[in-house]
Amino acid sequence: MAEFLxxxxxKRLxxxxxxxxxxxPWPCHQPNHGFFLRVRAGIVGAYLAFYSEREIEGRIERFCNLAAWCVLDEYRSYSLLLLNALLAQKGYHFTDLSPSGSVIPLNARLKFSHLDVATALVPNLPWPAWSRQVRVLTKPQEIERALSGRDLDIYRDHARANATHHVVVAVEGRGACYAIFRRxxxxxxxxxxxxxxxxxxxxxxxxxxxIFRHLLLRHGIPVTLAELRIVGARPRPSVMLKSPRPKMYRSASLRPDQIDDLYSELTCVAW
Incomplete structure (x- = not known):
């Protein structure tokens, strides 16, 4: 499947x-890694999936993240076999965090809902590091020592995820702010x-x-995309994107605010 994708x-990957x-890299029973179409000896289509178990309001909820979907043109009529196989699995909440243009109306017909993806475009400026009470931590040992509870669990689950980068800003007397980002x-x-x-x-x-200063000076990244559902208040200075990329989910019981980007292709696939 990897060769096919x-x-x-x-091809950049x-x-x-x-x-x-x-x-x-996180611990979870993976019933599969998605499904593929085979004709004779060759793969002609694939739909990846990432599974996780999350504690939400004291309950363990099971997620299936629909990831990369690719079918050769001459076999496109069989594409829905892959999607239907994934959605037929019982007991999961489904997320699609990078649906392409043609997939969005299909998801809508299958009762997926849109997440609010209002996104601020933030210039990463070389702000002066003006406080000795603030430390920016990026080494694994430093991050482990600075975090606790849920944040520490999330870090340990994603520390080896291929697409993630981790930074903690520790403020003396005020605790730590942990952020995960991807290029x-x-x-x-x-x-x-x-x-x-x-x-x-x-x-x-x-x-x-x-954090924005760190992204510019340490990673050479001039701009950050910050979804308000993830970061909270809109960073300043910034401008709001007119057409942010959609994200969707399907669940009979979870609210949109209980859906995030973790434990997904966004953390694992560095396309």
Whole structure:
């Protein structure tokens, strides 16, 4: 499957990178890694999936994240076999965090709902590091010591995820703000970071400039995409995107605010 996805979906990712991304690093029973179509000896289509178990309001909820979907043109009429096989699995909430244009109306017909993806475009400026009480932590040992509880669990689950980068801003006397981001492309330009998780939104408002400065000076990324459902308040300065990329989910019981970007292809596949 990895060779197929490299050759037919995204050649920027080597087959070895696809193979590494397919198996997530967090502990969870994976009933499969998606489904594929085979004709005689060759694969002609694939739909990846990432599974996780999350504690939400004291209950364990099971998720299936629909990920990369690719079918050769001459077999497109069989594409729905893959999607139906995934959705037929009982007991899961389903997320689709990067649906393509043609998939969005299909998802809507299958009772997927849109998440609010209002997104601020933030310039990563070289703000002065003006406080000795603030430390920006990126080494694994430093992050482990700074985090606790849910944030520490999330870090340990995603520390080896292929697409994630981790940073903690620790403020003396106020705790720590943990953020996960990934590099993304827009108009085929690898100039953007996308924030996938913020652990302390109240503190993020105060220390966001340290994170944006870090993205520019340490990673060479000039712009950050910050979804308000993830970061909370809109960072300043920023402009709101007119057409942010959609994200969708299907669940009989969960609210939109209980859906996030973790434990998904966004954390595992560095396309």
């Amino acid at each position: 490299h050759a037919k979906l995204n 080597a087959a070895a990178d696809w193979e590494a991304a397919i198996i997530p 993304v492309r827009r108009k085929n330009l690898p100039l953007f970071a996308s924030i996938l998780y913020v652990g302390n939104r109240a503190l993020f408002r105060t220390v966001a400039r340290y």
